[in-house]
Amino acid sequence: MRADSATLDKTRLGYARLMVEVEVGQEFPGKIYFKDEKGNDVCVCVEYEWKPAVCGSCKGIGHMKDVCKKPSAAPRIIQEIPSTPLFGGVTFHNSDHLPVPTILIIQRVRQEHAPVSHLRPGTSYKAAVSPTKDNASTVLDKGSQWKGINNNVHHPGGRVWIIWFPHVFNVQLIADSDQHITVEVSDINSGDVFWYTVVYGSNSDSERLTLWEQLNQIKDQCVKPWCICGDFNSVLDYNERLGREVIWNEIKDFRQCVEYCEVIDIVAHGSFFTWNNKQVPSTRVFSSIDRCLINIEWLQMFPDSSAYFMNEGTFDHCPCICYRRNEATTRKTSFKYFNMWSLDPQFKEVVAT
Structure with a gap:
C-alpha cells in the first residue's frame, strides 16, 4: 500500500489517495474495512480510476472480447469520440x-x-x-x-x-x-x-x-x-x-x-x-x-x-x-476543513478574528 505526499502531509482537502496492489485477475472489492487510530471499525467505499481490460474469450489482459485476435484475427473496433x-x-x-x-x-x-x-x-x-x-x-x-x-x-x-x-x-x-x-x-x-x-x-x-x-x-x-x-x-x-x-x-x-x-x-x-x-x-x-x-x-x-x-x-x-463554455455556472460546494484543527486551544479565537 502506498500513499502520495499530499495524503501523508494532509495538505489536500479533497480526499485521501492510496494505491493498493491487487491481482489483476481477482474480483475488485467495492468496500474496504479497517480499524482507525481509535480502534473503531470503519467501512470505506472504493472508487477505481482504472480497471484492467480482461478478455471474455481468451482471458487475456489488455483487450476486450470484441478485439481479441485469438483464435481468429477479428477486425479492431475503435470507439468514436463523444x-x-x-x-x-x-x-x-x-x-x-x-x-x-x-x-x-x-x-x-x-x-x-x-x-x-x-x-x-x-x-x-x-x-x-x-x-x-x-x-x-x-x-x-x-x-x-x-x-x-x-x-x-x-x-x-x-x-x-x-x-x-x-x-x-x-x-x-x-x-x-x-x-x-x-x-x-x-x-x-x-x-x-x-x-x-x-x-x-x-x-x-x-x-x-x-x-x-x-x-x-x-x-x-x-x-x-x-x-x-x-x-x-x-x-x-x-x-x-x-x-x-x-x-x-x-x-x-x-x-x-x-x-x-x-x-x-x-x-x-x-x-x-x-x-x-x-x-x-x-x-x-x-x-x-x-x-x-x-x-x-x-x-x-x-x-x-x-x-x-x-x-x-x-x-x-x-x-x-x-x-470551453462562455458562461460560468454556479456550483454548490461544501465547506471542508480538518477536524483536528478544532482541537487547537486557539481555534475559536483564530476563527473569530
Whole structure:
C-alpha cells in the first residue's frame, strides 16, 4: 500500500489517495474495512480510476472480447469520440513509444453528448480515430469536411496533428517544431479567437529544454487566450508520480517555464494519473504527464472551461477532452476543513478574528 505526499502531509482537502496492489485477475472489492487510530471499525467505499481490460474469450489482459485476435484475427473496433459542448480536444498515444502522432481534433457539435461510459461501436459521432501511425491521415482522407496540419517537416511521420472542421473554425499556424504546434483558432460563429498549443514533449530532458524555451518565446508574442495541452513527458509536482520518486532536478525547468508563461492547470476531472507503464505491479509506475494549461486571458473568456481525462483502456495515456463554455455556472460546494484543527486551544479565537 502506498500513499502520495499530499495524503501523508494532509495538505489536500479533497480526499485521501492510496494505491493498493491487487491481482489483476481477482474480483475488485467495492468496500474496504479497517480499524482507525481509535480502534473503531470503519467501512470505506472504493472508487477505481482504472480497471484492467480482461478478455471474455481468451482471458487475456489488455483487450476486450470484441478485439481479441485469438483464435481468429477479428477486425479492431475503435470507439468514436463523444459529442462535446462547443469544443473538443483529444490526444491519443500508442503504447509502444514509437513516434505516433498526438492528435487534436477541433470540433463544434450539438449541446447534448453521450457519456463516455455509454459509447457504443458504430454509433454516429462527430469524429473517430484509431491508434495507428496513419490514423490522422485516415480521418483526412474521409472527405473534404476535414482540414489538418502536422509537424512532419520537423520529425519523420509527424508527432503532432491538428484536425478541424473548416466551416466552423479558421485555423492559422503560428509556430511549430518537433515537439509542438501552435495555432490561432477563430470560431466562425461566436467570433472567439484564441491560441492553442499542442505539445508532445521529448523523452530526453535536454531536448525538452528546447520545448520550454519555445513556449517562453510564444508567451512573449501571445496577447490572446492561450491553452497548452498534450503530453509534456514531465511531471510538475512531487505528488504526480507513484512507483518512482520525483526529484527536483527533473521538474525545475518545467516549473520555471510554467511560471514564465503565467499559466495554470485548467480544472480537470477524471483520471489523476494520466499515464502508466503497463508493467507488473512490482514495477508499475503511474504519473501525471498529460495536462492542459491556460493563461488568465483564457480564464476570462472561458471562465467555466474544464478538461476530462478518460480511462486509458489499451493505451498507456489517458485521452483528454477539453470543454470551453462562455458562461460560468454556479456550483454548490461544501465547506471542508480538518477536524483536528478544532482541537487547537486557539481555534475559536483564530476563527473569530
